[in-house]
Amino acid sequence: xxxYKIIDGKATAASIKAExxxxxxxxxxxxxxxxxxxxxxxxxxGGSETYVKNKVLACEACGFESSLIRxxxxxxxxxxxxxxxxxxxxxxxxxxxxQLPLPKHxxxxxxxxxxxxxxxxxxxxxxxxxxxxxxxPCFESATPAGIIELLSRYGIETKGKHAVVLxxxxxxGKPVATLLLQKNxxxxxxxxxxxxxxxxxxxxxxxxxxxxAALGHPGFVTADMVKPGAVVIDVGTTRVPDATRKSGFxxxxxxxxxxxxPLCSYITPVPGGVGPMTICSxxxxxxxxxxxx
Ligand code: GUN
Numbered sequence: 001x002x003x004y005k006i007i008d009g010k011a012t013a014a015s016i017k018a019e020x021x022x023x024x025x026x027x028x029x030x031x032x033x034x035x036x037x038x039x040x041x042x043x044x045x046g047g048s049e050t051y052v053k054n055k056v057l058a059c060e061a062c063g064f065e066s067s068l069i070r071x072x073x074x075x076x077x078x079x080x081x082x083x084x085x086x087x088x089x090x091x092x093x094x095x096x097x098x099q100l101p102l103p104k105h106x107x108x109x110x111x112x113x114x115x116x117x118x119x120x121x122x123x124x125x126x127x128x129x130x131x132x133x134x135x136x137p138c139f140e141s142a143t144p145a146g147i148i149e150l151l152s153r154y155g156i157e158t159k160g161k162h163a164v165v166l167x168x169x170x171x172x173g174k175p176v177a178t179l180l181l182q183k184n185x186x187x188x189x190x191x192x193x194x195x196x197x198x199x200x201x202x203x204x205x206x207x208x209x210x211x212x213a214a215l216g217h218p219g220f221v222t223a224d225m226v227k228p229g230a231v232v233i234d235v236g237t238t239r240v241p242d243a244t245r246k247s248g249f250x251x252x253x254x255x256x257x258x259x260x261x262p263l264c265s266y267i268t269p270v271p272g273g274v275g276p277m278t279i280c281s282x283x284x285x286x287x288x289x290x291x292x293x
Pocket of ligand 1: 097098099100101122142143
C-alpha cells in the first residue's frame with residue numbers, strides 16, 4: 001500500500017481556530033465577555049517558553065483575552081499556591097494553566113490539585129481525569145482530545161478496531177487510551193497500552209489497526225512493527241540537534257516516517273500533525289470554561 005493519506009494537523013487546527021474565532025465574535029457582538037485564559041510560566045525553559053508563546057498567539061487568533069504570569073526558577077510553593085488561589089477566585093479568568101515541567105523543588109501534583117477543576121483547562125486535575133474516565137462532562141487533556149478530533153475530522157472508523165498505545169504518561173498515553181475505550185465515536189476500540197516493561201512489543205504493534213506512539217523515543221516505530229493499512233498517530237516531539245536549522249534543533253517523532261508511511265492508510269507527520277491540535281484543544285476547553293458545561 002502506498003497511497004497513504006497525511007493527516008494535516010496544521011490545517012485542521014487552523015480551521016478549528018477560525019470556527020472558535022467566529023463563535024467568539026458572535027459572543028462579543030451580543031455584548032458578552034470574551035473567554036480569558038491565564039498561563040503561569042516558571043523559569044526560562046526553551047520548550048515551555050515556546051509553548052506558552054504559542055498559547056498566547058492562539059488566544060489572539062481566537063479573540064480570547066490572555067494573561068501571562070511569570071516567575072523565576074527560585075519561586076516558592078507558597079508563592080505559586082497564592083497565585084493559583086487568586087486565579088481560582090478571579091471571576092474574569094475562565095481557565096488557567098500551570099506550564100509543566102516545574103523546578104524540582106516544586107511538587108507538581110500538589111500544584112495541580114490546588115487548581116479549581118472547573119478552571120483546569122489542561123484537564124490534569126484528578127477530578128477531570130476521573131470524570132473523563134466515566135464519561136462525564138469535563139476538560140479533556142489537550143493532546144488526547146486533539147488526537148480524537150483528528151480521527152473524527154478525517155472520518156476514520158474506530159469502532160471495534162484494535163488501538164495500540166505506546167506510552168503510559170498521565171498527559172497522553174493513559175488519557176488517549178481512556179478516550180479510545182469509551183463507547184463513543186471516535187472510540188469503541190479494543191485498547192492495548194504498551195510501555196517500557198511490555199514484552200513482545202513489536203508483535204503487539206503489528207496487531208494494531210490504530211497505532212498511537214507517545215513514548216518520546218525518536219524513530220521507535222519501524223516498518224516491521226506496522227500492519228499494512230494501519231492508521232499511525234505520532235505524538236513524539238523530541239528536540240534533536242540539527243546544525244542546519246537556525247534554532248539548532250529539529251522536532252523528531254516516534255515513528256520512522258519515511259519507511260512507515262507507505263504502509264499506512266493514514267499517518268500524522270511531525271511537525272504539523274498532533275502538535276498544532278494540542279493548543280486547539282486548549283482553546284476549545286477555554287471556550288467551554290467560559291460557556292460552562
Ligand atoms: N507541558 C507539556 N505539555 C503541557 C501541557 O499540555 N500543559 C501544561 N500545562 N504543561 C505542559
